[in-house]
Amino acid sequence: MPLTAVDVTGLDPPRFRNLLSPDALAGFERAIVRGRELLDERTMWNVNSTARGGGVAEMLQSLLGYVKGAGPYGRWVVIAGDPAFFAVTKRLHNRGQYVELLDRVLTKQPALSHIGDRS
Numbered sequence: 001m002p003l004t005a006v007d008v009t010g011l012d013p014p015r016f017r018n019l020l021s022p023d024a025l026a027g028f029e030r031a032i033v034r035g036r037e038l039l040d041e042r043t044m045w046n047v048n049s050t051a052r053g054g055g056v057a058e059m060l061q062s063l064l065g066y067v068k069g070a071g072p073y074g075r076w077v078v079i080a081g082d083p084a085f086f087a088v089t090k091r092l093h094n095r096g097q098y099v100e101l102l103d104r105v106l107t108k109q110p111a112l113s114h115i116g117d118r119s
Helices: 013-018 022-039 055-070 083-106
Strands: 003-005 044-048 074-079
Touching (some): 013 022, 022 055, 044 055, 055 074
16 A cells, blocks of 8 residues: 655744743653653654544644654654555554543543543
8 A cells, every 4th residue: 555755844842932831841841852762763653544634634734743843753654545444444443442441441440531631
């Protein structure tokens, strides 16, 4: 299946200096350093079915822009496929979300406990 690279412009993370409190900025900067340590020059790949339109594609433009601004470790490609291919990928995606939700239910965690979690 052909892959097409999507060009994403790196965005400068320090632009948040005027928006974040000193504590939040320090946490943000620590997260960038920790991300660089964890990736250790590995590449974080984002594979999507489209480069424009749709929620994921719109978020990737800015989120991956900040990843690239913090280090050269983010790549985005668009994959082409027929309807049967995307039917399988959608089932895998939905199953992954179902497994996470089921795990939260079985461990008696609120289903949306990760929303707004700042840890």
